[in-house]
Amino acid sequence: MTAQSGIIQPPPLISVRNLRLTGRRGRGPETPIVDDVSFDVAEKEMLALIGESGSGKTSIALALTGYARRGCRIAGGNIRVAGYDVTNMSPAELRAFRGKTIAYIAQNAGAAFNPALPLMDQVIEPALLHHIMPRRVAIERAIFLFELMALPSPGTIGTRYPHELSGGQLQRLMAATALITGPEMVIFDEPTTALDVTTQIEVLEAFRTVRREEGFTGVYVTHDLAVVAQMADRAVVLKNGVVQEEGTTEQILSAPRHAYTQALLAANTPQIRNDTAQVTDSGKAVPVLDVRDLVVGYGGAGPDGRPRHTILSNVSLPVLPGETMGIIGESGCGKSTLIRAIAGIQPWTSGGITFEGEALAPRIEARSASQRRHIQLVAQNADLVLNPAMSVGDTLRRVLTFNGDAATEAEIGRLLDMVRLPSVLADRFPPELSGGQKQRVNLARALAARPRLVLCDEITAALDTVVAAAILDLMMELKRELGIAWLFVTHDLHALRSVCDRVAVLYAGHRVEFTPVSALEAPPHHPYTRRLENSVPEMRADWLSEVIDRRGQTSDTVSALSSSPGKGCCYAARCPVRIAVCEVSVPPVWRSPAGALISCHLATQDLS
Amino acid sequence: MTVASLARWWAAIPRIPGALILFWLLLAVLGPLLAPFAPGEVVSRTVFAPISAHHLLGTDYLGRDVLTRLLCGTSSTVLLCATATLLACTGGVFLGTIAALKQGVTDTLLSRFMDGVISIPSLLSALVAVAAFGSSVPVLVLAMSLIYMPGSYRTSRMLALSIVRRDFVLAARMRGEKAGYIVLREVLPNMMGPVMADVGLRFIYAVRLLSNLSFLGVGLQPPLTDLGSLTRENLLGLVYGAPAVIAPALTIAVLTVGLNLALDSNRGEPD
Incomplete structure (x- = not known):
């Protein structure tokens, strides 16, 4: 790189030349991690x-501090930071x-x-x-x-x-x-x-x-x-x-x-993957899963019979057969708790869940074999979800034999093919797979039970964008092929928009909005939904400044869980458009022209 | 279980300690067959004879061949301790994993019982067992396995506790798997490495305890013999520097220290 004539450039503070980093696993051969990287700052x-x-x-960033992770070393090249020769210190x-x-x-x-x-x-x-x-x-x-x-x-x-x-x-x-x-x-x-x-x-x-x-x-x-x-x-x-x-x-x-x-x-770039988006005419179709007024809490019952600390307050969620229901909210809003309650590993205080017309017991042990089989949970962290000492084939085989299906090699190959993995992977062990492959195996295990409802808890959160996009594509293909209903929990609005038919927005354990995905584009919306939308970073350099300007200096330090149950709107403390009544009475639920159920004191014209 | 998972079990056994344990087990089984004389036979008129071509390790206080007696003694020490360790660790690992899986009352009851056993010094409980039931091979083996079960229980409970919290165990539970399957297929394979190292350690403890008991004269009784009793009966030879007392003492040292070092060398290697 030659300095342009006429412009005197200051010497770079950081200068990396032909950096090579290598690593090895155990006593294995050295493999290059970084090869011939040069840049200046x-x-x-x-x-x-x-x-x-x-x-x-990350390896490059650590190398700038002269540090190489265990098993790695700086094999060549030159790093100069603020006048120091980092590689020779x-x-x-x-x-x-x-x-x-x-x-x-x-x-x-x-x-x-x-x-x-x-x-x-x-x-x-x-x-x-x-x-x-x-x-x-x-x-x-x-x-x-x-x-x-x-x-x-x-x-x-x-x-x-x-x-x-x-x-x-x-x-x-x-x-x-x-x-x-x-x-x-x-x-x-x-x-x-x-x-x-x-x-x-x-x-x-x-x-x-x-x-x-x-x-x-x-x-x-x-x-x-x-x-x-x-x-x-x-x-x-x-x-x-x-x-x-x-x-x-x-x-x-x-x-x-x-x-x-x-x-x-x-x-x-956000894109719509869900080309089979259904026109949801609620009321006609019988929901495959129906969550009614679910209350989950801890700390024993208070004087009003409700738990002292509520995680979920009166959440209702009907999921139709073959649809993708999205649940969105920030951490601590109770979205994982909801999934766990449906999966049978989180007891609830009141309300109920029915699956295909039959009430579900709170504890998984009390559910019938058919219910256990037809509701499958796909958890977030594929590293923890697969037994590292069991081969991929064995993992799938066990699900098949447990459910009384024929566990042939062909069937295992078919399952792997369903999640777009080659059948040779059946002999591999989870530590030998990449993150995306593990998540696919995780999905294949759920599909092996031939479920009618799959609960996905942030399944793309730990994955790279490109890999996550592939997993979302796969979900939609499977939806078309198998007609499975999906419950998709996420904090990623892009992902939600691209795969879901309907969306529930949770805030501090309350369902503040319940909307067909098509209605997400059209106002009015609950103030929290709007805030979530505005918070998704955009690829414009001035986006952050705009958001900060728009928001002003509203303090965001109020804990989402501090709202007292039953008194006022759960979002009142953070709401930019709150009015006096928000503090004292629970907001009504009303239907917007676009079909969204919104829980707010303000009317359409105020929220547009 | 497929070939692939069998191969992984095999790979979980540490290499060097594994080879060393195999060597001692082979010696224990084949040793008495290789012995040049019968173990009780008086073959020389000289007692505490030094090393010679005829008696490779000299003779003992009665004029018996030391090499023969050493091979027999090693055999009984290793086999007795291996059996006791196997019993102790099978019980300890199984109960520890169950406790971690079930938690609650099961865990509390098991853990408090094990705490009770472990709180009594091992030599003391062994002496009480021998005093109450007499000194015989079954009593010694059972006493030793009971004494070393709590240690193995604690180690495997701690190991299992971190594993049962992982999601794949939850997945198995949600599928409706029985406790036995979860322990054997989901939990145990993931703790094989540390458990194997622990088994080796228990074995060393057992060798030490049995040798102590026999040295005190309450362990194996004649005509049976082990490394501890060999050391004791030839104690007089110490003043003559006879190999009869040095050889068994040295064997105990090589057996325990060697295994200990081998197990240590295996630690800290990344997965």
Whole structure:
């Protein structure tokens, strides 16, 4: 790369040349993770490393700190960060370098903090460890950073413990920990991937504010192109450890040159997969699953006979045969609890569930073999869901023999073919499969029971966009072929829109809206539904600023669970359009012209 | 069970310790057949004879061939302890897994019982068992297996607790599988590695306990002999530096320390 004549460019703060990283498993052969990667990051610039899992983006980010994960090593190339030659530093030099010159913000802040220490001690630790400032000054600086990142009660939040804060707050505290020493360069490793969209906005905005004030150089590792659009100046696209494309964020997102970048962009663009969307004429068809006024709670019964703490309040949900019902809401809204109650692993207090006209017992043990067989749960984490010591074939075979079906090789091959996997995979064990393959096997196991209703709990949440898109495609193909009804729980509005026939929006255990997916496009909507829609990042650089401007500085620190049951609207505390009556009486449910059931005091014209 | 899953069970057994255990078991079974003399036969007029071509490890306090007696003693020590370990670990692993799976009352009752057993020092409970029921092979084996069951129970309960929380066990339960199937097919295969290491450790403890008992004279009774009693009966030879007392003591050391080191060497290797 030659500097353009006439423009004097400052030397890059980070310069990576021909970086090669290799790794090995156990005593196996060394395999390349990253091959011949070169890039520069200028001072005060934010560079995004984009790629799917296994693309080597995190390995590169870690290599910038001179660190290689167990079994990996920096096999060649040159890394210079702020004048230091990272590849040739002694352990003592590296110790002084890390935390002071370069800081790292990891994906899961919940796991990064010590649960036994108050947060302030952990936030200022890097400053004390490197003898940069005395304790008193460090605390002052920490509080300054807390204020900058809009954390609630910045003066006292440091005395609290990690379990007392939400994921989004912890992620900001972790950023404070990284910035306490005033490092020249900060690495963000998927810092918002584990967060809800609504929370993600606040965290991204906090990162932007703090970057404006502190002016550090950054490397942002992510797979989410919409986040890249908000955060980064330039981007490097990686695949299998090789650079595919490098350019400004603007150019990568609007005019990608490389085929892989184009594929990545396509997978990020919402599309409708559900071409068999039914015109739901409720009232005529008999629902395959009917959830009526379900109440789930804990803490014993209160004076009014309801549980002291409710997770689900009077949720009703009729699922028609062959339809895809979507359930959406942020974490803690009770969507997983609802799925677990239907699956028979979460007892409920009142209300009931019927399946094909028969009442379902709360406990799975009390259900009939046919009910157990015809309702199948596909859980989120395919790593935990498959027995690592049982081959794929054995896993499927057991389901078949258990249900009294013929467990022939042909049948197992047919099941694998159904989820688009080659039949040779039958002899493999789960640890040898990729994330997407595991999720397919997980799906195949559910299908082996020949279910009539499949409960999907965030099945695409842990997967890369391209893989997740393939799983959603597969779901829709199976829906057409087998006529199965799906209950699809997600926090991803794009996924929801692309596969569902009807959608239930949950907030703090209340069903605030129940709508055909076609009506999602047309107003009116419940304020929370609107908020969810607006929170989905878009691939425009000015999207985040727009959302923040529109929202104003409404505090988002109210816990979703703090609303008292039965009194007022559950969403009143966060609602931008609330009126006096919202605080005192439960909102009525009314039907919008487009067919959405909305639970709100305001009428159509006010919500449009 | 397919060939593939059998192969995985096999792979879960640690290599070096596995080979070492196999060596001692072979020696235990074939040793007495290889012995040059009969174990009780007085073959020399010299007692505590040094190493010679005729008696490779010299003679003992009665003039019997030490190599012969050592082979027989090793055989009984290894076989007795292996049987006791097998019983202890089969019971411990099965009960520990069941406790983890059922939890609640089953877990509490089992765990408190095991706590009770483990709280009495092992040598003490073995002495009480021998005092009450006399010293015979079945009493020794049963006493040792009861003494070492709680350790195995605790290890496998802890291992199983983390496994039964995983979703694939939940999936099996939701399918309606019985506890036996879940333990044998879903839980046990996922804890084989650590359990195998634990079995080796229990075996070492058992060797130590049996040798202690026999050294005190309450273990195996003549004409049967084991490594502990061999050491004790030739204790006088210590002043002559006779191989008769050094050989059995050294064998105990090689057996326990060797296995211990081999098990340690296996630790910390990534999956």
